[in-house]
Amino acid sequence: MQEKNIISFINFLKLFRNISATDEAIIADNLQTRNVNEYEILLQQGKTAKELFFICKGVLKIVSVNEKGKDVTQFFLKENQFCTVLNSFNNNVPANESIVAACNTELVLFSKEKLLQVYKAIPYFKESIHSITQQALLDKIAIRNSYLGEDAQTRYQKFILQQPEIALRVSLSDIASYLGITQQSLSRIRKNMR
């Protein structure tokens, strides 16, 4: 049953570059699958990220706890997106953020070790991952910047236009946290928009 998630990961990669059957096998052999339920923690803030996730179905959120102890949702990741705490994963340092399932989610994942093996075996795979990663970072920045200087209602409206699939699947309090407002404010905004 997990077979289909591996296939959908490989199919995703093929959008960027053709992959030979041999290379497909190498990738599949180094891949694991995992399913998690809402609230489950995939990486705890303070630990070092040792896995690269790819989301086949569901939504993950990157969360940090600020000085006042408040949870802040930094961003959401959905189907066909990679997820890790890159700074931690790359540099072997403790993560400043946690990775948490925002709803029930199906994943495939590489351990860092396996990923490096695949990089070695398939040089263009490394290139692909890097360019996908870079584009993902640019997208995250673009979304955040689009909220700049906007009031709460405008940010919410942009959010449901930019990320409608996520808007429908995660909790109000997560969205409020992501938009930098209280859940009471977001609830009021929703009411005003009806």
Next chain:
Amino acid sequence: MQEKNIISFINFLKLFRNISATDEAIIADNLQTRNVNEYEILLQQGKTAKELFFICKGVLKIVSVNEKGKDVTQFFLKENQFCTVLNSFNNNVPANESIVAACNTELVLFSKEKLLQVYKAIPYFKESIHSITQQALLDKIAIRNSYLGEDAQTRYQKFILQQPEIALRVSLSDIASYLGITQQSLSRIRKNMR
């Protein structure tokens, strides 16, 4: 007199990896220098980025105009940072942002063409640029996320701690725009902080 800026660029690169004299020459030969004054536009929103800048002295800002016609400062870049609109530069599409000097600034720059030549001639140079770029993107995201859910005064306090050199050199209105508040609010905040 521009000689020193080329040298400081090469010295910056050497922080990441040793560079042979031959390679230094190749890099220097493909580099240009340029000085700009405050307000000067290095890339106009809507045009395609064809240059990669490296700041030797001064501050640049990335600015976009939102739907309401308001200028929004997305971020500042200072000494020893690269600057371009990466999405435009990489994919040859029109930039959604402008690059503007936030104060008098000394630069070195590669045209895209020259940069690709150096990439070809010095493979590890490409690797270095890519990893520096990736780290820079992560840093931008981290800074933005640190403002999330904070009120205006807290954002300003974090800003002057995180980017003190910039806080001292760019205009109040640019900082207000960057922090997503009006210049009147920022002026009031400064007053309250004395």
Next chain:
DNA sequence: ATTCGTTTTTACCAATTGGTAAATTTGTTG
């Protein structure tokens, strides 16, 4: 279906921020 715990909604008031406008300061140029 009922209960329990969690999430969302609502309400009220206080605090923060925005908008408009004018005064002041700063910096530049003749």
Next chain:
DNA sequence: CAACAAATTTACCAATTGGTAAAAACGAAT
């Protein structure tokens, strides 16, 4: 140094948002 333009500060009021608390709605488990 005078005059001008631009940037910053100040003031006032309106609008938005936060904080606290309670009610209502929802979902999971018995």
